[in-house]
Amino acid sequence: MDTNKKLVIGWFSFTCCEDSTILLTEMLNDHLTEWKKLIEFRYMKPLKSNNRIEGLDVAFVEGAISSEVQANELKKIRENSKYVVAIGACACTGQPSASRNNFVSDEINYKIAFYMCHFDYSKNVQKISDFIKVDDQVNGCPMDPKAFVEAVGKYLKLFNITQ
Amino acid sequence: MHTGEITIENITKIEGSAGLKVTVQERKVTDLKFIIKDYRRFYTEAVKGRPIMAVPSFLSRICGTCSISHLFCSIEAIEKSQGIVVTEQTKKLRKLAYDGLMIRDHALHLYFFVLPDLLGIDSILDIPDEEGNLGHQLLHDSFDIKRLGNDLSVAMAGAAIHAPLPTVGGFLRLPDASKFPELISRLEAIRPLVLRGIDAFANCKDVLTRNSDYLALRNDAGFDFIEGQVVNTSGKKIAEENFHDFLKSVIIPYSQAEGYVFSDSHEDYLVGSLARINLNKDLLNKRTQADAAKYLALFPSNNVYHNNLAQALEILHCVDDALDVLKEITMVEEKPVTVPAKHGVGVGVIEAPRGTLYHLAEVDEKGMIVNYDVIVPTAQNQINIENDLKKYFQENLEKDENVLRLEAEKIIRAYDPCMSCATNFLKIEWIRS
Numbered sequence: 001m002d003t004n005k006k007l008v009i010g011w012f013s014f015t016c017c018e019d020s021t022i023l024l025t026e027m028l029n030d031h032l033t034e035w036k037k038l039i040e041f042r043y044m045k046p047l048k049s050n051n052r053i054e055g056l057d058v059a060f061v062e063g064a065i066s067s068e069v070q071a072n073e074l075k076k077i078r079e080n081s082k083y084v085v086a087i088g089a090c091a092c093t094g095q096p097s098a099s100r101n102n103f104v105s106d107e108i109n110y111k112i113a114f115y116m117c118h119f120d121y122s123k124n125v126q127k128i129s130d131f132i133k134v135d136d137q138v139n140g141c142p143m144d145p146k147a148f149v150e151a152v153g154k155y156l157k158l159f160n161i162t163q
Numbered sequence: 164m165h166t167g168e169i170t171i172e173n174i175t176k177i178e179g180s181a182g183l184k185v186t187v188q189e190r191k192v193t194d195l196k197f198i199i200k201d202y203r204r205f206y207t208e209a210v211k212g213r214p215i216m217a218v219p220s221f222l223s224r225i226c227g228t229c230s231i232s233h234l235f236c237s238i239e240a241i242e243k244s245q246g247i248v249v250t251e252q253t254k255k256l257r258k259l260a261y262d263g264l265m266i267r268d269h270a271l272h273l274y275f276f277v278l279p280d281l282l283g284i285d286s287i288l289d290i291p292d293e294e295g296n297l298g299h300q301l302l303h304d305s306f307d308i309k310r311l312g313n314d315l316s317v318a319m320a321g322a323a324i325h326a327p328l329p330t331v332g333g334f335l336r337l338p339d340a341s342k343f344p345e346l347i348s349r350l351e352a353i354r355p356l357v358l359r360g361i362d363a364f365a366n367c368k369d370v371l372t373r374n375s376d377y378l379a380l381r382n383d384a385g386f387d388f389i390e391g392q393v394v395n396t397s398g399k400k401i402a403e404e405n406f407h408d409f410l411k412s413v414i415i416p417y418s419q420a421e422g423y424v425f426s427d428s429h430e431d432y433l434v435g436s437l438a439r440i441n442l443n444k445d446l447l448n449k450r451t452q453a454d455a456a457k458y459l460a461l462f463p464s465n466n467v468y469h470n471n472l473a474q475a476l477e478i479l480h481c482v483d484d485a486l487d488v489l490k491e492i493t494m495v496e497e498k499p500v501t502v503p504a505k506h507g508v509g510v511g512v513i514e515a516p517r518g519t520l521y522h523l524a525e526v527d528e529k530g531m532i533v534n535y536d537v538i539v540p541t542a543q544n545q546i547n548i549e550n551d552l553k554k555y556f557q558e559n560l561e562k563d564e565n566v567l568r569l570e571a572e573k574i575i576r577a578y579d580p581c582m583s584c585a586t587n588f589l590k591i592e593w594i595r596s
Contacts, residue, residue: 015202017583018178019227019324025271026313026323029306033292041288047275048286049175049572066202096224099209108208115203119419125204142227142324 007152007161010043010056012077014063014070015097015125016090019142021046021062027145035152038161056081058155061128062143064090064097067120071131078132085151086134089141091127096141098125166190169556169564174572176276176286178228179582183571185556192556197549197575199420199541201582207535215241215504215530216331222522223325225537226583228271230325231264231316232515233522233537235389240524241331243404243509247500253333254389255488260319260329261388262481262488267312267323268516269436269474272579273364274305277471280573281367301363304356308478311349315485318342332499340494350486357482358454361475365458371574372465373554375547376430377438380514386439386446386480388514394442395425395432403512406521410538415545420582422545423538431547434518434540435579436473437464447476448483455479467551470577474516504530515540517579541580548578 013021025046028035043051043059059081065071078084090097101124103109115121128134136154138147156162171183179201186194206225210218219237223230235257242249279286282298290298313323319338320326328335381400382391393401393409401409410423425432432438441463444452452459455476461469504526511522518540525534551574559567 013180015204017224017227017230019224019230021178022227022271023324025275026267026309029310029313032287032306036288036292045173045175046178047176047288050285051175070202096206096209096221097204100205103205103208108205108211112203112205112208115419119202121202141224 005159005161006038006040007156007159008040008042008055008057010051010053010059010077010081011041011046012043012059012061012063012073013045014061014074014091014128015066016063016088018062020088020138020140023142023145024148027148031149038156039152053077053080057159058083058085060085060087060138061091062087064094064125064127065122065131066097066125067122069120071122074128074131083135083155084128084132085136085138086128087138087148088143089139092129092137092139094125094127098127101125169567169571171568171571174575176279176572176576177580177582178226179580181575181580181582183552183575185552185571187556187560190560192553192560195549195553195556197418197545197552199418199545199582201419203419207537210532210535213532215245215524215526215532218524218532218535219329219331220325220327222537225539226581227324228268228581228583229264229515229517231260231320231323231329232513232520234326234329235261236511236513236515236520236522237524238329238331239389239511239513240509240522241511241526243511244507244524244526245331245502245505245509246507247332247502249333249500250497252492252495252497255492256319256334256338257329257389259485259488260316260326262485263312263315263317263319263323265312265388265481265516266315266478267309269478270305270308270312270360272516273360273471273474273478274301274308276576276579277364278302278305280576281363297363301360304360308353308356308360311353312481314349315346318346330499332501333497334499337494337496340492343489343492347486347489350482350489354454354479354482357475357479361455361458361472361479364472364475365461367468367471369468369573371467371551371555373467373551374465376425376432377441378425378432378434378519378543379438379442380512380519381443381446383446386443386448386484393512393519396442404510406510406512406519407523407536407538410543418545420542420545423543424546431550432543433467433547434543435470436477436516437467437470438518439514440473440476447480448487450483451476451480467574468577470579474579504528517541517581518543539581541578541582544578544580548575548580
């Protein structure tokens with residue numbers, strides 16, 4: 001066993017309120033000291049500016065997909081990660097970020113047409129498993145913190161990483 | 164730099180996605196774009212036709228970090244549309260939940276996002292695990308401060324993110340008063356840590372001054388995030404329900420969020436902690452005023468980096484305010500105030516961590532939302548951020564490009580912008596510029 005090996009993770013956010021990111025920063029109050037010994041945070045924009053996507057063991061992905069640009073970014077994450085975990089309601093189900101999919105009023109659709117055309121919005125907002133294979137889900141709005149700790153523990157075990 | 168472009172694709176250590184593009188020609192900044200990149204979710208359209216009781220909880224999903232601000236602002240707008248007046252106990256419990264939000268939210272920004280700049284490192288992940296190291300001490304202080312802010316909101320509102328207990332008219336379940344003594348002890352114990360943080364952020368040597376107007380709620384009865392009138396630097400007072408009339412929405416073609424100018428002065432303006440301390444420092448908790456006097460003497464300030472120090476001071480105020488409320492409150496059993504649904508329009512204006520937040524709710528006679536509008540702090544600060552950056556770049560073009568990038572990120576970070584908040588809405592009345 002390689003005792004120096006750390007679990008290499010990335011944390012990514014797409015269209016959402018980033019509540020799971022905020023919850024994660026709260027979980028670091030209790031877990032940062034322990035996790036720093038076991039985990040390399042290779043991509044985590046909320047916490048660092050030097051971020052790399054290559055060679056991830058696990059990518060945690062929060063948020064729904066609103067555009068082709070985001071879909072391509074998501075596919076790139078999948079190509080660079082051994083495992084992908086969907087985090088929170090928007091990534092797992094699309095909702096509530098996908099509320100606009102249900103707009104039936106011509107008046108509302110006319111009003112939002114400017115943004116839909118001016119920027120690169122897709123017709124519908126979709127969950128991440130509509131684009132890539134997802135290995136695990138941590139549900140909740142925000143994510144269930146216990147389930148997240150269990151998911152981290154599962155992948156530490158899978159990669160034979162112990163203190 | 165004489166001629167060229169500086170682009171930052173993704174500004175880090177902020178909430179949400181934003182970028183920056185600066186064009187320089189012949190030693191002049193000819194163009195600067197602060198680009199908010201989060202995609203819109205059109206939540207103000209999504210609530211139309213929904214029953215009012217379901218709307219505040221849905222709109223708390225605008226933002227993960229200040230969800231309690233959107234929850235309370237939406238509740239206030241709906242209560243005003245229905246003529247509901249809540250009890251004094253409800254007001255106190257909301258105040259406590261809100262103190263918890265401010266403590267946690269400000270501490271996240273200051274210690275997780277800004278502290279690395281102060282220490283000259285990239286990330287809190289680079290802080291060594293060494294007792295006696297200042298960074299280590301402040302980081303571990305932040306764990307205790309954030310945890311307490313979180314727990315205070317949980318005790319009052321059921322959760323710190325998307326809180327389930329506050330509702331139109333009051334609370335679905337009242338907090339367990341037997342937990343108050345423990346909260347009082349922990350709040351008292353945290354004060355020295357908060358004061359250490361104030362001193363650390365006061366030692367920041369960065370300066371960027373520019374004359375801006377400042378806007379914030381002011382309640383002459385005391386420093387208040389929830390009730391009051393909007394005031395500006397020149398002393399203009401605007402009732403909450405008229406706030407919208409004083410703002411001119413400006414479409415920014417490259418940004419997913421619109422900007423605003425204050426119609427009274429036609430100038431850019433700043434909202435947030437710096438504005439609140441500049442305009443209301445005389446109203447802070449007396450204990451805060453006494454223990455932080457030498458830091459408060461720095462205000463009013465036009466240095467945008469003092470927004471960080473202002474946030475640190477607000478943490479102390481919220482600790483002291485929560486202590487006062489918890490020590491005197493006597494809980495009585497009560498249910499949320501309810502009235503039969505009626506047609507009405509209500510406006511809620513409150514101070515979110517990042518500044519003045521506006522919700523407008525129009526409700527039909529069946530209690531369904533007909534129209535909804537939201538104006539968030541980061542959208543209001545957008546033009547001010549750009550103008551600050553233009554000034555900085557124009558005065559520092561001779562510096563190394565990497566220094567310019569780093570400093571630009573620090574200026575943006577000082578505003579504590581939140582892109583999730585800024586991109587939820589649909590503005591239909593633009594003043595094209």
